[in-house]
Amino acid sequence: MKSCARTIRFAVAMLAAGMLFSAFAGGPLYVTGPSAVTPGEPYRWAGSVIRYKTDQGGLGNRTNAEADAMVSAAFRVWEDVDSASIGFQNDGKLSSDITAVNILSFQNMLGMCSDPSQPPGSIVYDLDGSIIEALGMDKNSVLGFAGAVCTNDRLGTYTRGWAVMNGRFIDGEPDSAGHQSVTLDEFHGVFVHEFGHLIGLGHSQINVGCATDCSAEDLSGVPTMFPLLVGDGQATLNTDDISMVSSLYPESSFHASTGRIQGRVVFSDGVTPAQGYNVIARNTADARVTAVSSVSGYRFTAGAGNPLVPFGMDTSFFYGSHDRNLIGFYDIPGLPPGTYTVEVEAILNSDPLPFVYESGVGPIGDYLGFQYKMPGSCDLQYLHHPPRPTDDCGTRTTVSVGPGQVLSTGTDIVLIGTGPRYDAWEGEGE
Ligand SMILES: [Ca+2]
Ligand SMILES: [Ca+2]
Ligand SMILES: [Ca+2]
Ligand SMILES: [Zn+2]
Incomplete structure (x- = not known):
């Protein structure tokens, strides 16, 4: 047995626009309600390609270009699922460097869902955890968060989403209780996890013992969408993650082959x-x-x-x-x-x-x-x-x-x- 858990977690973004109690299903992130054309169905993005823009500025001790490369690599993990058809297109940069100073006005802007000038996806680089802190979360335990900002509740589709990545975990400081750090491989897993939320996946519980202690074999069975980061194995998708993304965005082969x-x-x-x-x-x-x-x-x-x-x-x-x-x-x-x-x-x-x-x-x-x-x-x-x-x-x-x-x-x-x-x-x- 080895201790494999960290007390650091992924968070899911709450919907903006006063919908504080809007929350999540297990499996899909959101499920349609009674006012939808088809109630009880998972929300998903309508098109097969999600366009996104990335932030300016650095992420921990990574340059902006290095952060962009981490974004592309993490989106590719989801694109590479054979039984799912979802793609991502980089549409360039957000118009300013998002920081603790302007995060609230940026969030308000994103929340104006009828304003078409915002990109469908926004990836925010929090240089040092100060954005996470400005949003009222603990910068030493929240790795990042992601989720929907705007939805079409009648059709059960996402129209706008975002992810905020906490660079404090990869600023080069040694890992300690007061300043938790993770490896770049682990942070790649954080990107993959948050982008899972962005495309509509909720959290999954498999091998729950790994929240505290578990065997190496159990650890390798922990899905990317587990609520906690327990190791760099979460950078690769497990059967549960592949099942979920393929259910939301199935290739024609998916249901016939499984x-x-x-x-x-x-x-x-x-x-x-x-x-x-x-x-x-x-x-x-x-x-x-x-x-x-x-x-x-x-x-x-x-x-x-x-x-x-x-x-x-x-x-x-x-x-x-x-x-x-x-x-x-x-x-x-x-x-x-x-x-x-x-x-x-x-x-x-x-x-x-x-x-x-x-x-x-x-x-x-x-x-x-x-x-x-x-x-x-x-x-x-x-x-x-x-x-x-x-x-x-x-x-x-x-x-x-x-x-x-x-x-x-x-x-x-x-x-x-x-x-x-x-x-x-x-x-x-x-
Ligand atoms: Ca694919
Ligand atoms: Ca920034
Ligand atoms: Ca894995
Ligand atoms: Zn999460």
């Missing part, structure tokens, strides 16, 4: 859906690394029918479908053909770094700031079909998926030990 598992997480009655749990399909040949995750109910709003929503909170800002059939529903596409187990666990809910708000995984943590604990007798359990009263936490079914196959029967995961019937919303929160 398998997909869909089902629901339900309480012990086998009927009542359970919202906000992390579901992972793991390939039995390479279980710690070849894995794809989904959050149960990720397409459903966090703001309806949930008594844990604080009284008086305006949930009309919450995204996600109001179709109750989507409560507890999980969807795991992009599986390389093979044999899988399907497991369910809580999303990290303990201090010091629960996966909530800007580090959130799934809509509950993102909107409401907590994650459900597992409600029954298992911290981790598996799909077992058909379920039996004698099942224990380790009982599992292995399922095989071939190219183009969608497995959607016999895929409900029945939580063990929650009582014969359990109200989906009461008692399991913290």
